[in-house]
Amino acid sequence: MGQRLNRCLDVPVALPPLRRRLLLLSIMLFLWLYMFYSCAGSCAGLAAAGHPRRPRSPALPPLLPGEPAKRTAWRSSGQRPTPQPHVQLLQRLRHKRLPQAIIIGVKKGGTRALLEFLRVHPDVRAVGAEPHFFDRNYERGLAWYRDLMPKTLEGQITMEKTPSYFVTKEAPARISSMSKGTKLIVVVRDPVTRAISDYTQTLSKKPDIPTFESLTFKNRTTGLIDTSWSAIQIGIYAKHLENWLLYFPIGQILFVSGERLISDPAGELGRVQDFLGLKRIITDKHFYFNKTKGFPCLKKAEGSSKPHCLGKTKGRTHPDIDQEVVQRLRDFYRPFNMKFYQMTGQDFGWD
Numbered sequence: 001m002g003q004r005l006n007r008c009l010d011v012p013v014a015l016p017p018l019r020r021r022l023l024l025l026s027i028m029l030f031l032w033l034y035m036f037y038s039c040a041g042s043c044a045g046l047a048a049a050g051h052p053r054r055p056r057s058p059a060l061p062p063l064l065p066g067e068p069a070k071r072t073a074w075r076s077s078g079q080r081p082t083p084q085p086h087v088q089l090l091q092r093l094r095h096k097r098l099p100q101a102i103i104i105g106v107k108k109g110g111t112r113a114l115l116e117f118l119r120v121h122p123d124v125r126a127v128g129a130e131p132h133f134f135d136r137n138y139e140r141g142l143a144w145y146r147d148l149m150p151k152t153l154e155g156q157i158t159m160e161k162t163p164s165y166f167v168t169k170e171a172p173a174r175i176s177s178m179s180k181g182t183k184l185i186v187v188v189r190d191p192v193t194r195a196i197s198d199y200t201q202t203l204s205k206k207p208d209i210p211t212f213e214s215l216t217f218k219n220r221t222t223g224l225i226d227t228s229w230s231a232i233q234i235g236i237y238a239k240h241l242e243n244w245l246l247y248f249p250i251g252q253i254l255f256v257s258g259e260r261l262i263s264d265p266a267g268e269l270g271r272v273q274d275f276l277g278l279k280r281i282i283t284d285k286h287f288y289f290n291k292t293k294g295f296p297c298l299k300k301a302e303g304s305s306k307p308h309c310l311g312k313t314k315g316r317t318h319p320d321i322d323q324e325v326v327q328r329l330r331d332f333y334r335p336f337n338m339k340f341y342q343m344t345g346q347d348f349g350w351d
């Protein structure tokens, strides 16, 4: 081979053997590098087709359909451009899938914040609106539900959030029958503050409703609390959890502290990423505290380079509630909270 190369390349045979070998080695190295670089593009394509690695969305080229600049370009020319082969391959690999993880509650716990923060992760794709499939729309069937989901690549997690699932009697059995392996996340918050937050939301829609204090009691003189009022009912977490534990092991449910989601969003997001088996990509670098909003916000929202805080309906000012009523509610919830701490193995510090 060396002699053939000698002849072919006309290497002066008069050179001393060591220098001749060095010269030959350099030529071979040059040829090898040349071949490597020439085939790099096509070899990469072959590798992707033959040994698909888990594709990450940040690596998705900005040529994907839906990318604004491209859309404008083909609209003005009137012809949709044929996507490049690697884009076509990615399109074929993207499918609508049923969610593997669901934020099931609780209403006013901080569920929107959690979902918005999680969506920053390249391996999480989530439907924005609440599908209410397992409570209000179950008759529409799984195909309807799946169709609401965003397209994902193999390895990406599809998620949704509907906080009312946590208090829906049928939801655990229904989710379990979709998939026993569904991961469940519950964002919990001090039930007293949660009740006031719930009331504040209703008040913003119906300003004529009775006061929080009068709705709290069945009988104010005896101090009997009206547990049939949904604002109170939802906060009896231990009772609702019992229903879920009939269908899911406790290890398949993650309890996120709504309070820590505000005081240390990165810390809570770390736990959630671990639970979902995701690489810890969302860290404290993703958040800043917005003084005007009074809450942590994202430095960059998903698919944008701009800072992003949640909307006006999140982080509302609560009305002042009679402190005696607040105390009475604290006393009411205490035993249920203790039971909940026991069941989850976590002390949320509400007492």
Ligand SMILES: Nc1ncnc2c1ncn2[C@@H]1O[C@H](COP(=O)(O)OS(=O)(=O)O)[C@@H](OP(=O)(O)O)[C@H]1O
Binding pocket: 106, 107, 108, 109, 110, 111, 112, 113, 163, 196, 197, 198, 200, 258, 261, 262, 295, 296, 297, 309, 310, 313, 314, 315, 316
């Ligand atoms: N980062 C950030 N920004 C704004 N708001 C935040 C944030 N983190 C948690 N929260 C708290 O989320 C509460 C609303 O909870 P949910 O999103 O679960 O509400 S809902 O059930 O979907 O209506 C909302 O309740 P209110 O303060 O009563 O409005 C907030 O306290």
